[in-house]
Amino acid sequence: MLSVILAFFVLILATYFLWNSRKRQQRDGEPNIVPYSIPYLGRAINFYKDPVKFLKECEEKYGSVFTLFMGGQYFTFVTDPFVQHIIVKEKKVLRFRNCLPPVLKHAFDYYPTAVDDEMMKLTHHYFQGKPLGLLVKQMNRNIQKWILDGNQGDAGDKWETVGLLSLVQRVMGSASFVSLFGENPKASDTLDVQRQLLNFLTVFPSLLRGLPLSLITRSREYRQDLWKSLTKSKVTKRKEIFPIIDEIVTLHEQNGENKLLPKRLLPVLVASQVNTNPSSFWILYYLLKNSEALAAVKDEMEKVLQERSKNPGNNFVCFTKEEMETMTTLDTESAINESLRLSISGGMLRKAATEYRLEIPDYGQTYTIRENDMVLVWTQVNQMDPEIFEEPEVFKYDRFLNEDGSLKTNFYKDGKLVKYAFQPFGDGSSKCPGRYWAVLELKQLVVNMLLYYDIKLIDSQEIKMDKGRVGLGALNPTKDALMSIRRK
Numbered sequence: 001m002l003s004v005i006l007a008f009f010v011l012i013l014a015t016y017f018l019w020n021s022r023k024r025q026q027r028d029g030e031p032n033i034v035p036y037s038i039p040y041l042g043r044a045i046n047f048y049k050d051p052v053k054f055l056k057e058c059e060e061k062y063g064s065v066f067t068l069f070m071g072g073q074y075f076t077f078v079t080d081p082f083v084q085h086i087i088v089k090e091k092k093v094l095r096f097r098n099c100l101p102p103v104l105k106h107a108f109d110y111y112p113t114a115v116d117d118e119m120m121k122l123t124h125h126y127f128q129g130k131p132l133g134l135l136v137k138q139m140n141r142n143i144q145k146w147i148l149d150g151n152q153g154d155a156g157d158k159w160e161t162v163g164l165l166s167l168v169q170r171v172m173g174s175a176s177f178v179s180l181f182g183e184n185p186k187a188s189d190t191l192d193v194q195r196q197l198l199n200f201l202t203v204f205p206s207l208l209r210g211l212p213l214s215l216i217t218r219s220r221e222y223r224q225d226l227w228k229s230l231t232k233s234k235v236t237k238r239k240e241i242f243p244i245i246d247e248i249v250t251l252h253e254q255n256g257e258n259k260l261l262p263k264r265l266l267p268v269l270v271a272s273q274v275n276t277n278p279s280s281f282w283i284l285y286y287l288l289k290n291s292e293a294l295a296a297v298k299d300e301m302e303k304v305l306q307e308r309s310k311n312p313g314n315n316f317v318c319f320t321k322e323e324m325e326t327m328t329t330l331d332t333e334s335a336i337n338e339s340l341r342l343s344i345s346g347g348m349l350r351k352a353a354t355e356y357r358l359e360i361p362d363y364g365q366t367y368t369i370r371e372n373d374m375v376l377v378w379t380q381v382n383q384m385d386p387e388i389f390e391e392p393e394v395f396k397y398d399r400f401l402n403e404d405g406s407l408k409t410n411f412y413k414d415g416k417l418v419k420y421a422f423q424p425f426g427d428g429s430s431k432c433p434g435r436y437w438a439v440l441e442l443k444q445l446v447v448n449m450l451l452y453y454d455i456k457l458i459d460s461q462e463i464k465m466d467k468g469r470v471g472l473g474a475l476n477p478t479k480d481a482l483m484s485i486r487r488k
């Protein structure tokens with residue numbers, strides 16, 4: 001028995017040394033490869049534990065362009081804020097679209113085709129411009145319907161204790177789903193979809209990182225539950241569907257791909273809520289923790305209401321898209337931006353379609369990126385850079401406002417403008433087409449919650465961010481925040 005165990009360990013050691021001897025070696029002109037000793041994982045553990053700290057440490061040792069091996073893939077990071085624009089604007093060789101096929105197949109079980117290109121065009125059309133105004137109106141109505149139907153705080157003037165995260169998941173989840181996919185004949189059906197989606201979102205990060213489905217508990221079950229709720233027969237029965245969903249259904253009919261409809265609608269549903277829920281939590285949490293910020297937001301709301309000669313009550317008070325844009329404290333460059341700056345963990349990813357030469361004229365440097373390697377601009381490093389944002393760990397609701405109250409868009413380091421100081425929705429080919437709706441959703445939630453509720457946090461303890469979604473957008477809180485709430 002002992003000899004068998006020894007033979008087993010010898011085999012493992014021999015395999016390890018063979019793997020170690022065949023690891024990629026840095027060639028002339030290539031970025032430094034950060035040393036690693038764990039097969040497949042590489043430096044993933046160090047990275048996901050604290051990406052900003054780890055990347056800064058790598059930058060100090062290996063320069064601002066270096067390569068990390070993580071999850072069986074080589075990633076070249078560019079951390080110099082004055083070089084990152086070269087990566088983002090390169091379109092011929094460094095492509096975001098080349099990153100998508102394996103992700104879509106693993107997470108949603110389909111490969112992209114020309115239908116996906118047409119869906120992207122629809123997304124740009126309906127989530128920007130005039131159609132967005134209709135969606136904003138529907139979203140506001142559905143948030144207020146949830147509130148005024150007595151779903152929360154309907155016990156007279158009595159205070160109730162609820163979890164902030166669980167509350168925003170119910171409000172935003174229901175309102176967002178109904179605004180896009182329409183109202184189910186049975187209210188319980190919408191609740192079922194939301195429950196299924198929350199289940200799926202617990203395994204979604206593991207799916208995006210490529211872990212085998214067999215190792216992700218119930219991932220197939222959660223996905224199949226949602227597919228059943230997104231079939232053509234289920235979708236077309238709902239009332240007041242947002243036009244983009246109707247067009248997606250028609251697009252699949254025209255291309256004879258009705259069987260793929262649920263699989264393509266699932267990423268639409270996921271994208272509409274995966275970052276909205278945690279982002280909603282953090283903006284309300286920071287406002288409730290900061291009395292000055294909360295007072296400023298309430299003051300802006302009151303001014304808009306006075307101009308319209310309307311008072312809060314049990315009737316719909318619909319702030320239009322234009323009216324919300326006048327609320328500079330709540331605008332994208334102020335309190336919401338500051339909340340996103342603190343809670344968004346991610347970057348802009350590209351894949352080298354062929355070998356790529358990264359030329360940096362200002363420094364007289366050239367780096368060679370191998371074909372199929374990933375290139376990452378990790379914008380969170382900029383967001384937490386004290387030379388760009390003073391006291392970066394502190395929530396400052398007016399950080400994105402100039403002294404005259406106008407929006408502040410320019411931030412500097414060493415006296416030079418930093419183009420990607422803050423980029424929560426990406427840029428270039430990976431820029432989020434739903435970014436305008438995402439911000440307006442957050443505004444609508446804040447406005448309606450403060451309009452109809454008295455709210456105060458119970459938890460005085462600081463809530464930290466869960467690193468489970470590092471690299472995938474807004475981070476979840478490590479625990480829910482208890483608060484007291486009552487209807488006005």
